[in-house]
Amino acid sequence: MRVVTWNINSIRTRVDQVLGWAVANQADVLLLQETKCGDSDFPFAAFEAAGYEVAHHGVNHWNGVAIVSRVGLDNPVGGFDGHQREPFDEPRLLAATCGGVRMWSVYVPNGRELDDPHYLYKLVWLERLRSELALKGAVGQRSLVAGDFNVAPTDLDIYMPSRWKKRTHASPPERAAIDAIIDLGLRDVTREHLPGAGVYTWWNYRTDGFAKDQGLRLDLALCSPAVADATESVHVDRAARGLERPSDHAPLVLDINF
DNA sequence: ATGTCGTGGACGCCACGA
Numbered sequence: 429m430r431v432v433t434w435n436i437n438s439i440r441t442r443v444d445q446v447l448g449w450a451v452a453n454q455a456d457v458l459l460l461q462e463t464k465c466g467d468s469d470f471p472f473a474a475f476e477a478a479g480y481e482v483a484h485h486g487v488n489h490w491n492g493v494a495i496v497s498r499v500g501l502d503n504p505v506g507g508f509d510g511h512q513r514e515p516f517d518e519p520r521l522l523a524a525t526c527g528g529v530r531m532w533s534v535y536v537p538n539g540r541e542l543d544d545p546h547y548l549y550k551l552v553w554l555e556r557l558r559s560e561l562a563l564k565g566a567v568g569q570r571s572l573v574a575g576d577f578n579v580a581p582t583d584l585d586i587y588m589p590s591r592w593k594k595r596t597h598a599s600p601p602e603r604a605a606i607d608a609i610i611d612l613g614l615r616d617v618t619r620e621h622l623p624g625a626g627v628y629t630w631w632n633y634r635t636d637g638f639a640k641d642q643g644l645r646l647d648l649a650l651c652s653p654a655v656a657d658a659t660e661s662v663h664v665d666r667a668a669r670g671l672e673r674p675s676d677h678a679p680l681v682l683d684i685n686f
Numbered sequence: 687a688t689g690t691c692g693t694g695g696a697c698g699c700c701a702c703g704a
Contacts, residue, residue, distance in 0.1 A: 437704080438692055462704085464693070489693045490703075538704060578704095633704090634689035676691075676704080 429499060429527045429684045430454055433574035433647055434668075435461040435535070435630075435677035439494070442675060443471045449668055449679065451478055456499045457526045459533035461576045462675075463492035470494065485522040492519050493535050493575070499527035508560050516553055521560075528686070529655060530566065534575030539596035547596055550578070554605035558612065567613035570686075571652040576630075576677065578646055579606050581616065584625050585645035587637075597644060606648075614650040617682065621662040629664055630677045638669050647680045658686045 432455045436446050470484040479498050485506030486492030504524040520535040539550040579602045583589035592598040628643025661683045669678040
């Protein structure tokens with residue numbers, strides 16, 4: 429089973445590119461972030477015509493997450509459970525069961541600047557994600573929590589760590605929040621399979637970062653032991669970042685075989 | 687500090703978020 433997580437920065441702008449990529453690369457499941465549309469504007473028909481089922485959790489032109497699957501799509505749940513939903517009710521989390529694995533498509537708040545209230549929101553959101561995964565018993569079942577975490581877990585995940593010392597995405601509290609999620613018992617399978625430097629998933633549009641390979645590893649796939657043990661390979665498809673009018677993120681691809 | 691994208695409002699550019 430091939431599972432892909434990809435921040436696609438607007439599904440309406442890139443539906444042909446994303447779907448074309450999925451078909452060409454034989455993706456069984458796509459966990460998408462930043463669809464940037466409400467449910468009524470998602471191009472369901474195009475995916476369904478290609479044999480995929482779709483669950484989407486979106487409200488307006490901000491955020492938005494989706495799960496696309498051709499190996500079943502059961503029990504979709506958007507957002508945090510119950511009382512944990514408010515006031516953090518932006519569409520940034522969607523769960524569904526595909527191919528026997530409980531999957532979460534995750535879009536963590538950006539944080540903006542270290543002194544911005546949005547940064548605190550990011551930290552609280554990450555703690556709520558940890559709490560949600562604990563509540564749902566993610567570690568003890570076949571689980572895959574993947575998406576745009578907007579955090580580079582270590583300095584190995586940054587092209588030039590010194591440049592990010594005073595910026596979001598690399599600060600100690602953000603990394604501690606990621607570590608707390610991993611410490612539930614999940615495993616960062618990208619790191620396990622690709623232990624070296626230079627494994628990036630995002631390159632800045634503004635600085636022409638892709639041409640200079642100045643990237644960050646912001647997109648993570650955190651797996652329960654049952655799924656991590658079955659993960660045969662992990663790769664980033666950098667070619668997708670080089671397409672015409674690309675997203676600023678590349679797809680992260682997992683091949684899982686139970 | 688800057689850059690480039692995407693979106694929506696009331697445009698033919700500006701605001702905002704990334």
